[in-house]
Amino acid sequence: MxxxxxxxxxxxxxxxxxxxxxxxxxxxxxxxxxxxxxxxxxxxxxxxxxxxxxxxxxxxxxxxxxxxxPTDPHAPVNPYRASLYQPHELYEGLAAGGYEATPDALAYHWSRDGALQHDAFVTLLRAVHDDSISDALGEVLGDARVVGVMGGHTMSRGTPAYAAAARLGHTLAERGLVVLTGGGPGAMEAANLGAFSPTERALDDALERIARVPGFRPSIDAWAGVALELHDELLRTPVADARVRSVGIPTWFYGHEPPNVFCNGIAKYFSNAVREDGLLARCTAGLVVLEGAAGTVQEVFQAATRLYYAAPEAALPVVVLVGRTHWTDTIPVWPALQALGRGRAMAGSLHLVDTVEEAAALVTSNVSEGS
Structure with missing residues (x-):
């Protein structure tokens, strides 16, 4: 074959x-x-x-x-595509008809309508699409060292937290890592933007300009429009090499979350389960978890499950939670992780820190020791 x-x-x-x-x-x-x-x-x-x-x-x-x-001529996306999405593909028609006219919005409605109607053909095409995306993602990442950055979608542009997440993404990318996120707004966008920005100066300018539209509510049109303009300008910025620095893995399962555009490729899935498993499996250089809620907590424990059942001789990636108060008191994930890791090899891979600088140092030092 x-x-x-x-x-x-x-x-x-x-x-x-x-x-x-x-x-x-x-x-x-x-x-x-x-x-x-x-x-x-x-x-x-x-x-x-x-x-x-x-x-x-x-x-x-x-x-x-x-x-x-065959394909479905009414499908807004190509189920058999052999490459990752690029931002302008998903947002095609944004300027003329608004977000609801874009392939991204139409794909969400097509997927939901098919599920409600129990349409077996749509279900088949969605599964084929997601497998094709996984294949394309594997080809793009190859044997690159990949670090995941997770966090909530509510983090606003123009805030200190957003800037910190962006600088985390930039630092990791500058150390030769590919930054992989859930591909959505908030902390995910910030980390992708930082990784996608080729220089610190370009990132500083990007943070200032993008703050004009703090979030995707009430208008996805304005939120995505300013980002697409900035995306194109960053692509025109001279770079030392053309390697992949930033990849997003969003899902149409969360129809209220538009994908962010600061990626060398977007692997968007219909199945959130397939998407989550593939996302975490590829974070071989570590995982940094910024403050978030239910979706982020789910990702933390999926990652912990992999560490918990890993073979004793396996080299384990680090999992770094950023925000001591958030993960200890607000959402007490850290005590549960400590309990799971007690007496197991995974305990040495779990870290709780206060700053993104500490998180970046832990990930990069772990990668250096393992290389």
Whole structure:
């Protein structure tokens, strides 16, 4: 089995005269290859996931033993896509029709409508979409050292807490780490913005400009509009290298949370369970948890479960909670973590600190010791 995700890859296979049996063609426009493919009969077991082709080619492929999976022409997103989203894709049409006209908003409504109607085809397409996104995310991250930054969506732009989270993201990215967040507003956006900013000067300017629209309520349009302008300017800022620094993993499960745009790629999922598991599994360099509520608490204990059941000889990533009062008194997660870690290897990986500077030092020193 070989995945073919680009037309150049398909051209090479056709040029080499290799059998097409067992290939997986994902989201390709095959209209320019119709003559070549119509002449081939060695396609038994080939799987064609979405893309474009004529009815004649689809009929030929099916008659020759291939499986051709259709898409839903009414779906606002492509279930078979082979790459992560970019911000302007999800917010296309924002300026003309407002947020409710964007693919991001339409995808949420499409997903919810399908669930309410018990539409098996929509359920299938959502699952295929999420698997495609996981595959694309794995290709983007590769073997990079990834640190997760979690926190609540209510943190406002222009506040000291937002600036601190942004500087945390920038520090981690400057140390060669990829900053991975839940991809939403608040603390998640701040960390992504910091990582996405190529210089401290660029970050200082970004923090000042973005504070003009503190939150996504009451207007997602204004919140996203100023961010998209800033995103494009940051992309034009000269950088020493073009490596991936910032990735967001949001979900349409939380329809009230729009995705933030300060990412090299956005892995947006329909299934929050798949999204959460994939997010935490990729935080191999550690996890920093800023102040948050129910969603953040869920992520903390999912991470703790991985540490609790890890093999005794495994090298464990650090989990750093920032905000001693918040995690001890306001939401007493820290005492529960201490109880879980008592007598286990995970105890040495759990940390409670007061500042993002302490958190960054713990993560980077742990990465240096492990490299």
């Amino acid at each position: 070989q995945e073919i995700e680009s037309l150049p890859d398909l051209d090479r296979v056709l040029r080499d005269g290799r059998p097409l049996r067992g290939l997986r063609l994902q989201d390709l426009d095959l209209t320019g290859h119709e003559v070549e493919l119509m002449a081939r009969a060695d396609v038994e077991g080939m799987v064609v996931l979405g893309g474009r082709m004529t009815d004649e080619l689809a009929t030929h492929l099916r008659a020759s033993g291939a499986l051709v999976f």
